[in-house]
Amino acid sequence: MTSPALHEPVLQQFPATRWDAAARALIVPADIARAVAQWLTQPANGEFDYCSNVTGVDFLPKEIKEKTKNADGTEETLTRTEPGSLQVVYHLYSMRRRTGPLVLKQVAPREKPVAASLTPVWRSCELQEREVFDLFGVRFEGHPDLRRLLMWDEFEGFPMRRDYVEPADYEWEPTPHGEVLEKHRRGKVIS
Amino acid sequence: MSTAAPIAAPPYKLVRHDEAEAGLLEVSMGPHHPSTHGVFRMDVKLDGETVVRLKPVFGYLHRNHEKLAEGMSYLSSMPFTDRLDYFNSMANNWAYALAAEKLVDVPVPERAQYLRVIMAELTRLVNHTSLVGFFLNDLGALGTPLLYAFRERERILDLFEQASGARMMCNYFRFGGLRCDVPAGWLDRTRALVGGFPKFLDEFEKLLCENEIILARTQHVGVLSGAQAINAGITGPMLRASGVNYDLRKVDAYGIYDRFSFRVPLGAAGDCYDRFMIRMLEMRESLKILEQALRDIPEGPVMGNAPRVFKPAAAEVYGRVESPKGELGFYLIADGTTKPYRYRVRPPSLINLTVLEDLCVGHSIADAVVILGSIDIVLGEVDR
Numbered sequence: 209m210t211s212p213a214l215h216e217p218v219l220q221q222f223p224a225t226r227w228d229a230a231a232r233a234l235i236v237p238a239d240i241a242r243a244v245a246q247w248l249t250q251p252a253n254g255e256f257d258y259c260s261n262v263t264g265v266d267f268l269p270k271e272i273k274e275k276t277k278n279a280d281g282t283e284e285t286l287t288r289t290e291p292g293s294l295q296v297v298y299h300l301y302s303m304r305r306r307t308g309p310l311v312l313k314q315v316a317p318r319e320k321p322v323a324a325s326l327t328p329v330w331r332s333c334e335l336q337e338r339e340v341f342d343l344f345g346v347r348f349e350g351h352p353d354l355r356r357l358l359m360w361d362e363f364e365g366f367p368m369r370r371d372y373v374e375p376a377d378y379e380w381e382p383t384p385h386g387e388v389l390e391k392h393r394r395g396k397v398i399s
Numbered sequence: 400m401s402t403a404a405p406i407a408a409p410p411y412k413l414v415r416h417d418e419a420e421a422g423l424l425e426v427s428m429g430p431h432h433p434s435t436h437g438v439f440r441m442d443v444k445l446d447g448e449t450v451v452r453l454k455p456v457f458g459y460l461h462r463n464h465e466k467l468a469e470g471m472s473y474l475s476s477m478p479f480t481d482r483l484d485y486f487n488s489m490a491n492n493w494a495y496a497l498a499a500e501k502l503v504d505v506p507v508p509e510r511a512q513y514l515r516v517i518m519a520e521l522t523r524l525v526n527h528t529s530l531v532g533f534f535l536n537d538l539g540a541l542g543t544p545l546l547y548a549f550r551e552r553e554r555i556l557d558l559f560e561q562a563s564g565a566r567m568m569c570n571y572f573r574f575g576g577l578r579c580d581v582p583a584g585w586l587d588r589t590r591a592l593v594g595g596f597p598k599f600l601d602e603f604e605k606l607l608c609e610n611e612i613i614l615a616r617t618q619h620v621g622v623l624s625g626a627q628a629i630n631a632g633i634t635g636p637m638l639r640a641s642g643v644n645y646d647l648r649k650v651d652a653y654g655i656y657d658r659f660s661f662r663v664p665l666g667a668a669g670d671c672y673d674r675f676m677i678r679m680l681e682m683r684e685s686l687k688i689l690e691q692a693l694r695d696i697p698e699g700p701v702m703g704n705a706p707r708v709f710k711p712a713a714a715e716v717y718g719r720v721e722s723p724k725g726e727l728g729f730y731l732i733a734d735g736t737t738k739p740y741r742y743r744v745r746p747p748s749l750i751n752l753t754v755l756e757d758l759c760v761g762h763s764i765a766d767a768v769v770i771l772g773s774i775d776i777v778l779g780e781v782d783r
């Protein structure tokens with residue numbers, strides 16, 4: 209279904225984009241994501257009029273051990289840490305031409321997860337980007353109505369992150385007064 | 400008499416309402432309102448009876464299904480997919496099996512392919528009959544049409560029970576086939592049901608499709624243009640009611656859908672009436688597919704040579720099917736272990752609600768109920 213030709217015009221037009229062959233996805237920097245999306249909707253450039261799926265993926269920092277040989281022949285194991293990332297994945301199709309999917313990805317550092325909102329281009333991103341914000345904590349610049357979607361507003365943390373720590377007391381009610389709040393403060397695991 | 404102490408300022412802040420909003424009434428419809436089909440809330444601002452603003456509020460049924468799936472093996476999520484859109488468990492099963500079969504190439508035997516189509520189309524009949532019933536319920540035809548619809552639905556659920564052991568939570572699909580073959584005589588009973596179904600549809604259509612009240616309440620209500628529907632990612636019958644010819648059974652031709660001849664009904668106006676009629680017409684097409692599938696189904700095994708331990712190599716896949724409500728997709732990231740690294744459900748019910756405010760603004764509050772009914776949502780899938 210995925211024809212490799214779909215992403216090649218984008219790579220030529222926007223040299224800042226990168227093709228990730230393992231994930232079969234086009235990595236788009238956040239500062240030009242809106243321009244790329246706008247460009248892709250044009251009839252001359254593939255006419256991707258339909259953004260089907262928007263979601264987030266959390267990749268934790270990975271420790272990679274490598275064996276190296278020193279000049280004197282002794283082996284040494286080096287550990288390096290590959291930085292983690294929060295990714296926002298978009299699956300694009302063209303309804304008119306019946307082509308797709310073309311997978312776009314915005315990759316943000318976990319410390320400062322900011323991505324460009326593509327809701328102004330495809331409105332189908334509106335609720336799905338809210339969901340990614342809610343569950344992964346990615347801030348979407350330019351989203352018209354960025355609020356939590358599924359969790360309640362007082363909820364702390366982002367449950368779909370891989371390092372999310374569940375609260376000690378599931379039965380906590382979000383009523384900000386009295387014993388319930390005190391109990392929660394004592395019993396909560398602060399990550 | 401001592402001088403009175405000065406009156407302290409009230410501890411609260413006085414809020415002056417915006418002039419334009421002063422006359423508006425804010426109504427919180429739901430989460431227990433019967434027209435919301437579950438636990439869904441609409442924050443509505445009303446000017447008299449007219450909807451000025453409408454904000455949907457989600458999350459009352461949120462279970463974080465995606466997080467649960469990350470903690471267990473691939474197959475363990477199969478019964479959970481039943482609980483997404485609990486009207487269409489067979490279609491959900493298929494979507495998940497389709498995505499997983501892209502990770503590991505498991506051939507599906509012929510008989511299983513046919514049974515998958517039969518189950519999916521029976522599910523479509525279940526969904527569309529109940530939807531029409533609930534839709535009329537929302538219109539004020541309380542109960543009677545719904546019970547006619549449920550009478551037919553019961554017969555199909557009986558067939559599901561005979562095949563899978565469960566009426567609604569079927570858990571029938573496996574990666575590379577089906578859990579078990581259908582019992583003896585099941586195909587004949589299904590043929591009898593499919594043969595008798597047009598009679599019910601004729602009766603239903605005669606009662607409903609030209610009913611004056613239904614015409615008055617649904618035509619020109621909640622009009623959605625084709626361009627708007629595409630941009631907002633609307634899929635399924637709601638998209639086709641706006642005149643966009645996009646049915647994944649034709650576009651992707653997943654499974655063996657390319658072997659059947661059927662048509663894709665399209666609407667012209669994109670209003671509530673078209674959305675209602677599309678479902679009636681799609682049931683007729685589903686019956687056509689069922690007739691052909693029941694005629695051609697071969698004997699043989701229903702399970703291919705699937706690996707005992709499902710352990711795909713690292714890859715990212717997206718599989719989608721035409722569920723009765725729209726495009727149901729599963730996005731899986733495998734990392735070489737027996738558990739998915741990321742498991743995502745693309746819920747058609749949630750994304751079809753994107754345009755709810757646009758459709759309702761300017762209509763009366765009673766029409767908002769009708770519009771919501773015509774979108775066809777199930778909260779198990781909206782909130783996951």
